[in-house]
Amino acid sequence: MHRMNLKKIAYYRHLISLAIIIAMSIVPISLHGQQSNTTIDSTLRESNFSEFSYQYQDEAGILNSQAVEPIDLSDAALQSESMPTVGDTPAMNDTMPCERFSFKQLIAPGVLLGLGLLGTINEKNGVNKAVKDCMDDWRGTHSCKIDNYLRFLPSAAYLGLGFIPGVKAKHNTRERLLVAATSHASMLALGYGFKLVFKERRPDMSDRKSFPSGHVSLAFTGAELMRIEYGNGYGLGGYAAATAVAFLRLYNNKHWLHDVVMGAGIGILSARIGYWLLPFERKLLKINNKKASATVAAMPSYNPEYKSVGVSFVAQF
Numbered sequence: 001m002h003r004m005n006l007k008k009i010a011y012y013r014h015l016i017s018l019a020i021i022i023a024m025s026i027v028p029i030s031l032h033g034q035q036s037n038t039t040i041d042s043t044l045r046e047s048n049f050s051e052f053s054y055q056y057q058d059e060a061g062i063l064n065s066q067a068v069e070p071i072d073l074s075d076a077a078l079q080s081e082s083m084p085t086v087g088d089t090p091a092m093n094d095t096m097p098c099e100r101f102s103f104k105q106l107i108a109p110g111v112l113l114g115l116g117l118l119g120t121i122n123e124k125n126g127v128n129k130a131v132k133d134c135m136d137d138w139r140g141t142h143s144c145k146i147d148n149y150l151r152f153l154p155s156a157a158y159l160g161l162g163f164i165p166g167v168k169a170k171h172n173t174r175e176r177l178l179v180a181a182t183s184h185a186s187m188l189a190l191g192y193g194f195k196l197v198f199k200e201r202r203p204d205m206s207d208r209k210s211f212p213s214g215h216v217s218l219a220f221t222g223a224e225l226m227r228i229e230y231g232n233g234y235g236l237g238g239y240a241a242a243t244a245v246a247f248l249r250l251y252n253n254k255h256w257l258h259d260v261v262m263g264a265g266i267g268i269l270s271a272r273i274g275y276w277l278l279p280f281e282r283k284l285l286k287i288n289n290k291k292a293s294a295t296v297a298a299m300p301s302y303n304p305e306y307k308s309v310g311v312s313f314v315a316q317f
Contacts, residue, residue: 096170098228098275105272112265119258120198120211131257132203135250147248151215154222154238155180161230170229171278178281179229183221183274190266191217204253213255213263219245220267228275242267 119128159180162169169176191214200211219242227235246260255263281287 095279098170099278101276106269109265109269109272112261112268116212116258116262116265119256119261120200128256128258131250132253135253139251139253143252144248145252147215147245147252150241150248151219151245152222153241154219154226155184156222157234157238158222158225158229161226161234167230167234174287175278175282176229178285178287179274179278180225181274182277182281183225183270184218186273187217187221187266187270190270191263194262194266200256200259202254203256206254210255211259211262212266213246213249213259215249216242216246216255216260216263217266217270220264221270222267224268224271225274228271 122128159176161167162173162176171179191212194212195209195214198211199208201208202210220239223235223238223242226238242264246264249255249260250257
């Protein structure tokens with residue numbers, strides 16, 4: 001009996017010893033895991049993901065390491081890396097609204113062009129003849145040739161206003177020159193193209209270059225350029241000069257009414273063509289849209305033999 005008790009005591013003693021050994025082996029593993037996790041977490045926070053790599057074995061079994069670029073998961077970084085939208089593309093940001101084609105921009109010149117073409121059906125009757133008779137009564141034996149010079153004023157103002165302090169232009173000097181050149185080239189092409197096709201005789205019977213009015217086309221091209229570049233305030237002054245040119249062409253018996261209406265439509269359309277083509281010219285000539293400095297000198301001149309005046313411009317960019 002006593003011998004059996006001793007065996008039980010020895011059995012329980014061995015069982016307790018085994019439990020203690022297992023417990024002692026588990027606790028260090030747990031403590032070591034917590035310490036390792038804490039160390040890794042603190043290291044990653046201090047380095048801000050600046051040094052992180054993983055290891056792999058290649059086909060030959062050689063152990064290699066590959067660095068991984070850091071990823072910033074902060075709120076500020078996530079907000080700054082938002083997905084761009086279609087309207088945020090560089091091409092759209094570099095293009096102003098006046099440089100983008102819109103069918104609405106064709107309404108005003110389209111109406112004028114339509115009325116001008118409609119007048120060619122019977123230019124010597126109806127409204128055309130009534131306006132001519134009225135101008136003949138007003139003019140009598142007098143005439144006013146100022147329209148030969150006034151037609152250049154809006155275009156000159158378009159190029160020159162940007163150099164006046166306090167006048168804000170939408171484009172730099174290079175771009176304004178490009179727009180002016182393209183607009184006036186379009187105006188000349190359209191105007192002389194119609195003159196060659198229609199060969200309409202002038203009211204004073206001087207030649208067959210009446211339709212459309214080149215003077216009015218030039219004046220309205222400059223007026224629309226002024227309006228687009230400097231705003232409606234300056235544009236109003238340009239349109240006042242252009243309207244005066246149109247009136248004087250009728251007053252001096254040089255054009256029928258539909259000639260000046262057609263000329264106005266060509267001028268407005270040509271100015272808008274100049275701005276529509278500017279983005280393509282900017283890319284072709286590699287011109288940025290930053291403000292460019294320039295020096296311009298103007299020298300007036302007078303020719304007593306022909307009794308004419310002029311202005312010479314010299315520009316340095």
